[in-house]
Amino acid sequence: MTAGDGGGSEAASFLARLRVFEGLPAVTGGRGKDPVNAAMIRHWCEAMGDTNPAYTGPDAVAPPTMLQAWTMGGLSGHGGRSDAYDELLALLDAAGCTSVVATDCEQEYLRPLRPGDTVTFDAVIESVSPRKTTRLGTGHFVTTRMDVLADGEPAGTHRFRILKYAPAAAPAPTAPARAPARPRRPRPVVNRDNQGFWDGVREHRLLIQRCTSCTALRFPWLPGCNACASLEWDTVQACGEATVFSYVVMHHPPFPAFDPPYAVALVELAEGVRMTTNITGVPHDRVRIGMPVRLEFLRVDEDLELPVFRGGSEA
Amino acid sequence: MNIGDTLDPLEIPITRTLIVAGAIASRDYQDVHHDAHLAREKGSPDIFMNILTTNGLVGRYVTDRLGPGAVLRKVAIRLGAPNHPGDTMTLTGTVTAADGDTLEIRVVGANGIGHHVTGTVTVALPAPPPAGGASGGAA
Structure with missing residues (x-):
């Protein structure tokens, strides 16, 4: 709801909130779930129909274009993803941009990956675009840049752009499908500054922040006191x-x-x-x-x- | 090869199997790449190919055409029209720059609704085989 259609100043202030994330880490100390291995290489080559002999045999290297695959979280989820990246995605989710599609991938390969290599990676949020309307819907492009290391040596870079968007109206179903789930309310963006508030809500307690320096109450939750700028606070229950x-x-x-x-x-x-x-x-x-x-x-x-x-x- | 030379096209039938196998081989479990019903709820007419598969196919196309000694240095792609099951994607390539043993190739993958992928691949060619002991000629 924050990014209302056509609301120029609202869109600008929402963009300003998104841009705070530029330059922050997206992944810190990420580690590939598996070392580079022949089985995943073979599955990839079978899917792609790639019979390049460089990818098989005792001196096999991994297809360079697999670079990102070694960093994927899979069904068990992403390790090392930063709070900042989760917060950015949650902020976009809360604005209705709940769908995601990848649009660009730019990879540079610095050295081949070989079976046995341990893959580690770090990524940074490079940019967040202004609001864009596409055929899929309206949303924001988010660009990340990842450095991938193999056994600690630089192996490649991977710049990735996704569109986080609010889907345009879905086409009418072609067959009677199960009733669409009622859309859910936007999720609150819970971060380290307001975590305590939502913890209180879960316990059915409405907590107000109180500055421990000047005793001024404040709501909604903020890191510092508007009256005296102190960062120290406790809470009182409404x-x-x-x-x-x-x-x-x-x-x-x-x-x-x-x-x-x-x-x-x-x-x-x-x-x-x-x-x-x-x-x-x-x-x-x-x-x-x-x-x-x-x-x-x-x-x-x-x-x-x-x-x-x-x-x-x-x- | 010289600037302006083209690679033979490669036609890739976009089957449901290719889309799902590519998504799983790249460890991408986003539902839009394997569940048609959920893809429709998100505004897509059917499942569609994930970007990692497209990346893999573009890489395969270039090394298929230039031979197994060719080594990919950079692959930069942008997606446009999605690859849905039942479509066919035709990959074409044109040499846009050549510097010593390194070529830059513009790749386009066109399907029934437009350009699925446009991109640039930088690839290093193997040293030319020694031709009867003579000094290597220019590529």
Whole structure:
């Protein structure tokens, strides 16, 4: 939702958030799950129909174009992928760019890989593009550059570009297929600065940060204090009482997983900080500024629970 | 070879088996490369070839045409029209630069809907066989 269609300044501020990741590591200390080996070389050559004799026999080398294959996580997942890269992908996921397609691959081969070589690799996030619209959908190109080593020696470089995109409307299914799953709400971007908040939500505790230098409360969670710049903080648990400070009713544009019209409220907690949330228990057209509301936790799906505020129970 | 020389084309039938075998041989388990239903949910009409397979086919094409002594130095590719099952991709190559034993070859892989891949391959040729003990001639 952050990158709204055509929202020039919103798109620019979203891009600025993405660009923070440029230059950060994508993989640190990655290690190939298997050493270079004849079996994977043979499977590759069979699939590609490649009968080059250089890839078989006692002096075999691996096909150079296998470079990336030695670094793949496979079904058991990627090792060594950085928090920064996961956060970047999560930020794009949360903006609806949930699909991924590879678009470019540029490899340079510095020395052949031979069976027995141990593969290690490091990668950096080289660039994140502005928002682009393609035939597949709208999204951002993310370019990474990987250095691959064999037994500690430089063996190749691998620049890779993916498009993280929000799929354009899927074509109508050709046969009656199983009912499409209801789109899920965007996932929160959980990072080291707000992890504690989401840990609290899981325990049904709404936690507010408190500066331990000047005692100012702050919300949403931030690394430092806006009042005195101190980086030291602890938390206080919100009592759950709040009032509607302001609200809007969303009619358009519709986002997957949301049924317009619905109210989006800014509530002021009894502790004094304000929070953007949904109001439950009251029709969207009955929400009013000053209305008392009370914290509850809404189970959105099997993976996500959100703090929301219920109104109208004493009316 | 000289600048402007072309390599014989190579036709590759894009079968479902090739797409799936290439994805698994490259350890790429993204569902769009093996599950047609999930590929459609993501806006694609069917499964499609992954970039690692395309990369492997481009490398194979160049060494098939130049002989097993040819050594790939760089392969840089960009994908366009996807390779879906039932299509055929025809790879063609043109020498765009030659420097000593090193050639730069522009490769295009065209399928029924457009250019699946465009790219540049830098390849080192084996030293020419000694011709009766004479000094090596220019390539």
